[in-house]
Amino acid sequence: MIPSPGLRATGVGALPHRDPDEACRAVLAAFPEVPYVPTLPTRGLLEAIVFADAEYLPGGVVRDGRLVVDRSIDPSEAMERILLDYLEQNADPYRVGEAYGSGFHAMMGRDLSDALLVKCQVTGPVTFGMQVVDETRRPILYDPEYADLLGKLLGLRARWCEGAMRERMGARATLVVLSDPYLASLGSAVVPVDAGVAASAYEDIAGLLDGGLGIHCCANTDWAFILGLEPAVVSIDAWTYAREFLLYADDVARYMEAGGVVAWGVIPAEYSIFAAEKPDAFFSRFQEIRTRATETIDPDLFDRQSLITPTCGIRNANEEEAVAIMAATASLSRRLRGEGP
Template sequence: MIPSPELRATGVGALPQRDPDAACRAVLTVFPEIPFIPTLPNRGLLESIVFADSEHLPGGVVREGRLTVDRGTDPSEAMEQILLDYLEGNAEPYRVGEAYGSGFHAMMGRDLSGPLLVKCQVTGPVTFGMQVVDETRRPILYDPEYADLLGKLLALRARWCEEAMRERMGARATLVVLSEPYLASLGSGVVPVDPGVAASAFGDIADLLEGGLGIHCCANTDWGFVLRLAPAVVSIDAWTYAREFLLYADDVARYMETGGVVAWGVVPADYAVFAAETSDSLFARFRDIRARATETIDPDLFDRQSLITPTCGIRNAGEQEATAIMEATALLSRRLRGEEP
């Protein structure tokens, strides 16, 4: 688990900047206590979700802007090496290349020994496996070999990130959050996701990490399933789905009692929606969520194990607009903590 955030604030992942140093400065200015390492998808395809964690995928090729696996080459040797590296905890070969994570490399030049926690994002295995397809356009999550491999491949990626945050940035505590919008497919009859496959992949990642591992899903899903995985953090779009999430209030209470943290994405990452709000309206919205939650959850526990974030990454906004969204998130946190009226 991670240190209790006590209503502190951080961001989710993506920012619109193309200059990684500028993006890191913006994050550290607004979220000095719990900074996140920004991803910068506007710099190019390789820094967007899925692609950013694909550089070591056996057989992976980019065709017409889509990531696929090429069955024309035999991936078995590369797959075996990943399994061996996973068993040995050898994460160094799975480091983030600068073309895939310029924000990560820019943050490695900074001393982050002061913050309570340092956070980064890695694509989750379900989203990765549903977005990457074979030559028949079948998601590789439906391929038993790749389904078993993905958790281990992404575990090595996450382990390298964790080690880099600790050793290269001086982080006292680390959090790797899996971006998992495709968890919305749990129970779907159209694009189904096997809960057993998802749980196994998550377990592979959790087993390799020493610090915190979280899950971010900005859609609605089977929250009971997610909470039972016992991640350090469950990150949700609380602006849209707080009511649905709190249908599992008993599960949330048990989760928090065992040290789990809920990251309440209550500040809209969509600037058009955000622009219609005020500091007072965001404060009132969160207080309403808190009132509903604390009908079941002890209020002190709720405050201790809650984190405040935007609803999702802030990609589709201007740089000043993204900064305004982050600053509103930080201001909301300070008001909730009684540091500002």
């Protein structure tokens, strides 16, 4: 698990910035206690979700703006190497290249040893496996070989990121969050995702990490299943889905009692929605959530085990608008902790 955040604030992932140094400065200005490594998809396709973590995918190629597995490239040798590296916990070959993570490289030049916690994101295995397809457009999550490989490949990526946060940024505590919106497909008859496959991949990733491992899903899903995986953090779009999440209040209470943290995404990351609200609206929404949650959860426990975040990565905004969303997140956190109006 991770240190109790006590209603501190952080971000989720994407920023619209093109200059990675400026993106890092914006993050550190807003969230000095729990900084996160920004992803910068505006810089190019390779820094977008899924693409950013496909650097070492066996047979992976980009065609017409999509990631596909080219079956004409024999993946067996590369797959065997990943399995061996996983068994040996050899993450060094899976480092983040600068073309895939310019924000990560920019943040590695900073001393974050005073932070309570340092956070980054890696694509979740379900989203990765559903977005990458073969030549027949079949998601590779439905291929048993690739389905088994994904957790190990992403686990090695996550382990490298964890080590870099400790060794290159001086982080005292680390959190790698799996960005996995396709977890909304659990139980779907239209785009089915097998819960057993998802759980196995998550366990493979968790098995490689020494620090915290979290899950971010910005849609509604089977929250009992997610909480049952016992991640260090469950990150949700609380602006939209708090009511659905709190249908599982007993599960949330047990999760928090065991040391789990909920990251309440209560500040809209969509600027048009954010700008239409008055600042007090975010405070009122969170207080409504807290009132409902503490019917089941001890109020002190709720406050200790809560983080405040935007609903998701900030993509549909310009840099100034993104900074405003982050500032509102930090301001709400201070207000909730009695440190500001």
